[in-house]
Amino acid sequence: MxxxxxxxxxxxxxxxxxxxxxxxxxxxxxxxxxxxxxxxxxxxxxxxxxxxxxxxxxxxxxxxxxxxxxxxxxxxxxxxxxxxxxxxxxxxxxxxxxxxxxxxxxxxxxxxxxxxxxxxxxxxxxxxxxxxxxxxxxxxxxxxxxxxxxxxxxxxxxxxxxxxxxxxxxxxxxxxxxxxxxxxxxxxxxxxxLDDPVPVPASFPQEKENQEFNYAFMSTHREEREDPDMPWTQGESVDGHGEFSFVQQNSDGKGTAPSPDSSVYSDPNRE
Missing domain, CATH: 1.20.1260.10 (Ferritin, core subunit, four-helix bundle)
Known part of the structure; x- marks a missing residue:
């Protein structure tokens, strides 16, 4: 009211x-x-x-x-x-x-x-x-x-x-x-x-996260570079639950799309 x-x-x-x-x-x-x-x-x-x-x-x-x-x-x-x-x-x-x-x-x-x-x-x-x-x-x-x-x-x-x-x-x-x-x-x-404001939501079990990357700053430079020694690349994380680290972006995944269903007529060579 x-x-x-x-x-x-x-x-x-x-x-x-x-x-x-x-x-x-x-x-x-x-x-x-x-x-x-x-x-x-x-x-x-x-x-x-x-x-x-x-x-x-x-x-x-x-x-x-x-x-x-x-x-x-x-x-x-x-x-x-x-x-x-x-x-x-x-x-x-x-x-x-x-x-x-x-x-x-x-x-x-x-x-x-x-x-x-x-x-x-x-x-x-x-x-x-x-x-x-x-x-x-x-x-x-x-x-x-x-x-x-x-x-x-x-x-x-x-x-x-x-x-x-x-x-x-x-x-x-x-x-x-x-x-x-x-x-x-x-x-x-x-x-x-608030008791535990970060990470949001704090109630999600962090052990279910990928532990390799949950506190890693990821460099996206093509050429590998050194850790810049910043507060977000090393030392204790702000939430107190981990240690910051510095990693290079990897290329493990494949970006190729699978073939579409023939009924959507996306293939220009389809007769």
């Missing part, structure tokens, strides 16, 4: 409306690094969390709901960048040069389909894709995915911050960047509370 209040989670002000920046902000709404992705990701993860892990379900639900508020913030910012023009700016918009700028710099669909407002799309106008959402049903795997999602989201927000000179937009992005910092840290903290 969700409840909605008319107030924004964080104030959004735009001093100089910028249709081009409105288009760029769409990436933070419906792009692969955007808020729609993390909101749905955390909510679907929460809905899959069993009763015995209620504390993680609450963590995910709280954060997923917060991210819904971030979508609202960004949608408001997009709309204000599209609509809040002064009379002088509206007069300029009637000029051919301005219209050309609007159609090349701004997504035409923000006008034609949405009446100068935000849409569930990325900065190229592509619809949000549910395949961006990672909800595996495994807490450890999901927490690692969440760290990545917040990392790329924060990276996007910092790039958007560099792309605007509007004080209000910088202020809004500084808030979102700060929340990305917190969320990265909270997912890492959650991982630390």
């Amino acid at each position: 969700f409840f909605h209040e008319p107030e924004l989670q964080y104030e959004v002000t735009v001093e100089e409306p910028d249709p081009q920046f409105a288009k760029e902000l769409q990436q933070a709404i419906g792009g692969v690094e955007g808020e729609m992705r993390v909101a749905l990701q955390y909510l679907f993860q929460a809905w899959a969390t069993p009763k015995e892990h209620e504390e993680y379900r609450k963590l995910l639900m709280e954060t997923g709901t917060e991210e819904l508020g971030h979508i609202e913030i960004l949608a408001t910012a997009v709309t204000k960048n599209l609509r809040n023009a002064t009379d002088e700016e509206r007069e300029d918009a009637a000029q051919d040069d301005m219209m050309r700028m609007m159609m090349s710099g701004q997504s035409p669909r923000q006008i034609l389909s949405a009446g100068e407002s935000a849409m569930p799309v990325d900065s190229n106008g592509l619809p949000f894709n549910g395949n961006y959402v990672v909800a595996s049903g495994n807490l450890a795997a999901d927490m690692y995915a969440n760290v990545m999602a917040e990392s790329t989201g924060r990276l996007l927000a910092t790039r958007l911050w560099e792309r605007t000179d509007d004080p209000g937009m910088k202020d809004m992005l500084e808030y979102l960047i700060a929340r990305d910092t917190m969320h990265q840290n909270q997912w890492l903290a959650a991982l630390e509370t």
Whole structure:
């Protein structure tokens, strides 16, 4: 169950409306690094969390709901960048040069389909894709995915911050960047509370793995090369269950495909 209040989670002000920046902000709404992705990701993860892990379900639900508020913030910012023009700016918009700028710099669909407002799309106008959402049903795997999602989201927000000179937009992005910092840290903290997070799934019996390769870094160079003496080629593995090693890719397997059934007519010489 969700409840909605008319107030924004964080104030959004735009001093100089910028249709081009409105288009760029769409990436933070419906792009692969955007808020729609993390909101749905955390909510679907929460809905899959069993009763015995209620504390993680609450963590995910709280954060997923917060991210819904971030979508609202960004949608408001997009709309204000599209609509809040002064009379002088509206007069300029009637000029051919301005219209050309609007159609090349701004997504035409923000006008034609949405009446100068935000849409569930990325900065190229592509619809949000549910395949961006990672909800595996495994807490450890999901927490690692969440760290990545917040990392790329924060990276996007910092790039958007560099792309605007509007004080209000910088202020809004500084808030979102700060929340990305917190969320990265909270997912890492959650991982630390798990008894045995790697390898995922940790419950699979490792004695059933190929013991020759389960902690071997594999070089794919054609010419044999020496162990580079890196933390991932020697010493104890991160999970504490093995020793890293350095091996050369072998060529034991055969890549030749067997002949297809004659009924699929793949053989050009078949009469």
